[in-house]
C-alpha cells in the first residue's frame with residue numbers, strides 16, 4: 001500500500017484530498033501545524049474526521065526539518081503532496097514576509113528533506129497566481145509567468161525551486177499542480193464563496209470588488225483532489241507541470257446569482273474598487289491534464305455552492321446549539337433547495 005504524506009492536510013483542500021486518497025486505499029499521513037491564519041479549531045475538526053477514516057495526524061511545521069524527516073521515516077512514506085502554505089493573495093499585500101517565508105523556505109525544506117529521505121515523488125501545490133495578468137485564454141502551461149502579488153511571487157519561487165531540483169537531481173521526481181480558484185465545503189473563510197454564502201444566510205451586505213464582470217475558472221475541490229491523486233500516482237506526471245481548473249470561466253456576478261438561487265436569499269450587493277493584487281480573468285487550458293493524467297472534472301461550481309451552503313448550515317446549527325439559542329429561530333433560516 002502506498003503511503004502519502006500530505007503537508008497542510010488539515011486545511012480546506014487537504015481535508016478533501018486526504019478523504020479522496022483514503023477512499024482509494026492509500027495510507028495518509030497529515031502533517032500540519034494548525035496555523036492560526038484562520039480558526040485552528042476548523043482544522044482540528046477536519047483532522048479528526050480524516051483520522052476516523054484511517055489517517056495518521058502529525059502536528060508539525062514545514063519550517064522544522066527534523067520533525068518532518070522523522071515523520072517521513074517513522075511512517076515509511078513513499079510520496080509527498082505539499083499543500084502547506086500561507087495562502088491568500090490579498091493577505092500577502094499586508095504580510096508579505098509570512099507568505100515568502102512559509103511558501104519559499106517551507107517548500108525548499110519539503111523538497112530537500114523529502115529527497116534526503118528517499119521519497120520517490122513530491123507533488124507541489126503552486127497556483128494560477130504565478131501567471132499574473134492574462135495574455136491569452138485559455139491559459140496553457142506555457143503562459144508567461146508575471147505575478148502581481150507577493151503570494152504569486154512566493155509560488156513562482158517554489159516553481160523555480162522545483163526546476164533546480166529537476167536540474168540537480170534528475171532521479172528525484174517532482175510534479176507541479178497549479179490550482180485555479182478552488183470551491184467546495186470547508187472553504188477558507190477568506191475566500192469568495194464562503195463570504196458570499198455566509199453573508200447571504202445572515203442577510204448582510206456583500207462587497208464585490210470590481211464590477212463583478214471579472215471571471216474565474218472556479219474549480220470544485222473534489223476535482224482538485226482527483227488531480228492531486230493522479231499527479232502523485234501516474235507515471236506520466238513525472239517532472240511535469242499542470243494547470244488544474246474546470247476549463248470554464250464564469251463571472252463573479254453569475255456566481256452571485258447562483259448563491260442567491262441556492263440559499264434562496266436576495267443579495268445586498270455593494271461594489272468597491274478591485275484590489276490591485278487581483279487579476280481580471282483566469283481560465284485554465286486543462287487539455288494537458290486530460291491527455292497525460294486522465295483528469296476528468298465532473299463536479300461543478302453549482303455543486304460546490306450547494307455543498308458549502310449545506311456545510312454552513314450544519315456548522316451554524318451546532319454553534320447555535322452550543323450557545324443555547326432558540327432552534328426554532330434558526331429553523332426559519334434554512335434555505336429551500
Ligand SMILES: NC(=O)c1ccc[n+]([C@@H]2O[C@H](COP(=O)([O-])OP(=O)(O)OC[C@H]3O[C@@H](n4cnc5c(N)ncnc54)[C@H](O)[C@@H]3O)[C@@H](O)[C@H]2O)c1
Pocket residue numbers: 007008009010011012013014031032033034035036037043060061062063082083084085086087088102106125126127128178179180181182183188
Ligand atoms: N484554495 C484555493 O483556491 C487555492 C488556489 C491556488 C492554490 N492553492 C494552494 O493550495 C494549497 C492549499 O490551500 P487551501 O486553500 O487548502 O489553504 P488552507 O489554509 O486551508 O490549508 C493550508 C494548510 O497548511 C497549514 N500550514 C500553514 N503553514 C504551515 C506550516 N508552516 N507548516 C505546516 N502546515 C502549515 C495550515 O494550518 C492549513 O491547514 C496551498 O498551497 C495554496 O497556496 C489554493
